[in-house]
Amino acid sequence: MSARNRRSTAAAVTAGAAALLALCGAAANAMAAPSSGGGAKAGAAMVAAAASTHTLTVPRGLTISDGTRHVVVNGRSIDFGTVVRDLAWNPAGSKAAFVDGHGNLVVSDPDGSHRVTVAANPGGQTWSHPTWQVSAADHQNQIPAKNNLIFSAKINGRTVLESVKATGNHGRPARISLNTEPGESGLPQSDNTWPNAGGYGTAVYENTHNGEVYIRDDYLRQQGHALAKGSEPALSADDEEVVFVRSVHGHDHLFVEDFGGAAPVVKDVTPHATTDYTEPAWSPNGRTIAFRAPNGVYTITKTAHGFGAPVKASSHTGLPAYRG
Numbered sequence: 001m002s003a004r005n006r007r008s009t010a011a012a013v014t015a016g017a018a019a020l021l022a023l024c025g026a027a028a029n030a031m032a033a034p035s036s037g038g039g040a041k042a043g044a045a046m047v048a049a050a051a052s053t054h055t056l057t058v059p060r061g062l063t064i065s066d067g068t069r070h071v072v073v074n075g076r077s078i079d080f081g082t083v084v085r086d087l088a089w090n091p092a093g094s095k096a097a098f099v100d101g102h103g104n105l106v107v108s109d110p111d112g113s114h115r116v117t118v119a120a121n122p123g124g125q126t127w128s129h130p131t132w133q134v135s136a137a138d139h140q141n142q143i144p145a146k147n148n149l150i151f152s153a154k155i156n157g158r159t160v161l162e163s164v165k166a167t168g169n170h171g172r173p174a175r176i177s178l179n180t181e182p183g184e185s186g187l188p189q190s191d192n193t194w195p196n197a198g199g200y201g202t203a204v205y206e207n208t209h210n211g212e213v214y215i216r217d218d219y220l221r222q223q224g225h226a227l228a229k230g231s232e233p234a235l236s237a238d239d240e241e242v243v244f245v246r247s248v249h250g251h252d253h254l255f256v257e258d259f260g261g262a263a264p265v266v267k268d269v270t271p272h273a274t275t276d277y278t279e280p281a282w283s284p285n286g287r288t289i290a291f292r293a294p295n296g297v298y299t300i301t302k303t304a305h306g307f308g309a310p311v312k313a314s315s316h317t318g319l320p321a322y323r324g
Contacts (some may be wrong), residue, residue, distance in 0.1 A: 001292050028160060041153070047316050059272035059313055061283065062290055063087065064297055065098070073110060073323065080112025086319065088146075091237070091284070092134045093324020097130045097149055097166065105130060105173075107153060107166060110323065118149060119164045119171050126154040132166065133197040143201075143262045146218075147194070149201060150176065152193040161205060178216065179223050187214065187224055200234035202241050206231045213244050228257055228266055232279055236286045244270075252276040254291060254300070256307075269307040277310070280318045290320035 064072040065087040071078050081103030090097070093110070100106045103121035121127055130151040137145040141221040153162045153173065162173040191209035198204075199217035199247060204227070213233045216224035227233075230244035240260045245252050246268075251271050257266045267290070270277050279292040288301045290313065297320045298310040313320075 001086040020302060030170050041278050055298065057291075058117070058297065059288075061093075061324065062088070062297070062299075062313060063323050064314060064319050065321070066316070072314070072316055073097075073114070073178050078111055080108065082106070082112070082115065084112075086129045087321055087324040088129075088131050088200045089321055091134050091324070095166070096323075099127050099151075102129055104150060105164065107149075116169055118166060118289065120171050124155070128152045128154075129194050129196075131195050131197045131203070133163070133165075133201065133203065146201060150197055152192060152195060152205075158190040158225050159208065160190055161192050161195055164273040176216075180212075180225065187236060194232050196234045198237055202239045204233040204244075205237045206233055206244075213242065215242070216220075227264075228255070234280050234282055234289075236282045237284055238286060241282075241286065243282065245278055245280065248273070252278050254280055256289075267306065270310060272309075279319055281322055283322050284324060290322065292317065292320060 049323040065084050067083065067085050069079050069081065069083055069251045071080055071084055072284060085099040086094055087098040089095070092265060095107050096110060097105065097107050097118070103126065104117050104121040105121075105127060107116050107118050130149045130233065133146050133148040133150050135146045140235055147166045148163050150161060150163050150164045153160055163176050164171045164173040178189055178192070180187055183293070186208050188209060190206050190223065191207050192214075195203050196207040203218065204213060205216070205218050206213050211229050211231065212226045213228055213230045214224050215227050227242065228244070230246040233242050233244040235242050241256055241258050242270065243254055243256045246255050247253070248268065251273050253268050254264055254270045254277050257264050258271050275293055277291050277298070282288070283290070288299050289307070290297060291297045294317070296315040296317055297313045299313045300307045300310050
């Protein structure tokens with residue numbers, strides 16, 4: 001059932017390092033150039049240019065984090081002052097959430113300042129892939145506004161989904177309940193990871209044990225079900241499409257499932273992939289998907305007939321995310 005139909009039914013029922021890498025790449029190219037004459041001068045010029053700009057070309061709004069202190073934001077390498085892992089932006093683009101070098105869940109301003117430890121890792125756990133769950137209050141159905149972070153926590157060998165208020169300070173995360181829709185079998189309670197939330201309280205995640213992508217509706221009934229075989233899902237802002245990774249002939253392709261029609265449609269949107277495409281992220285307007293490849297970050301954009309061919313957005317390799 002589509003997200004749109006589920007919502008209408010519910011209503012009826014209730015009525016720096018990045019720049020340094022670029023610099024090193026330029027320096028390496030310069031070093032590979034001839035060491036005398038014009039080649040040496042050209043190489044020195046390349047290094048000087050890289051050192052003076054400290055910029056990387058990426059589309060506006062697209063950010064790239066690579067597990068270091070530096071995040072590429074609007075084409076510039078920003079030093080967040082701490083290790084940044086699995087960075088995600090709130091819908092307004094005004095706050096970043098990530099896991100720091102101590103394994104804590106942190107929220108900061110877009111330049112890494114005003115960091116707040118939303119939840120401190122108690123030790124012995126591995127936290128990953130936070131995602132924002134933000135929705136306005138629904139007074140008709142007596143549902144309060146949400147501003148939470150959902151993330152994956154590996155505890156004693158079991159990977160589960162947890163949630164904590166994004167506005168908290170050293171808050172205590174709570175386990176997320178995973179309930180089925182009427183008439184369906186029980187959902188796996190562990191081996192769940194890579195959560196990604198859209199609007200209206202909906203989220204998707206993967207189960208590493210059975211290789212399924214699941215959707216969870218937290219709007220009213222906290223129900224969920226399996227969608228398709230795949231991994232690393234990302235939900236569009238309107239909850240009508242999910243992109244995920246699936247292996248095809250030895251390479252990771254991107255698939256999109258569309259909930260908007262009478263029946264869900266799953267389509268390979270990178271059918272000609274000759275390398276691995278992973279870690280997809282939707283643009284806020286739902287027209288573009290950014291993703292990671294071994295040699296950088298690429299995008300595909302919707303056309304009148306589906307999606308166009310992949311376009312290289314940056315030679316910097318890392319986790320793509322859209323800010324606002």
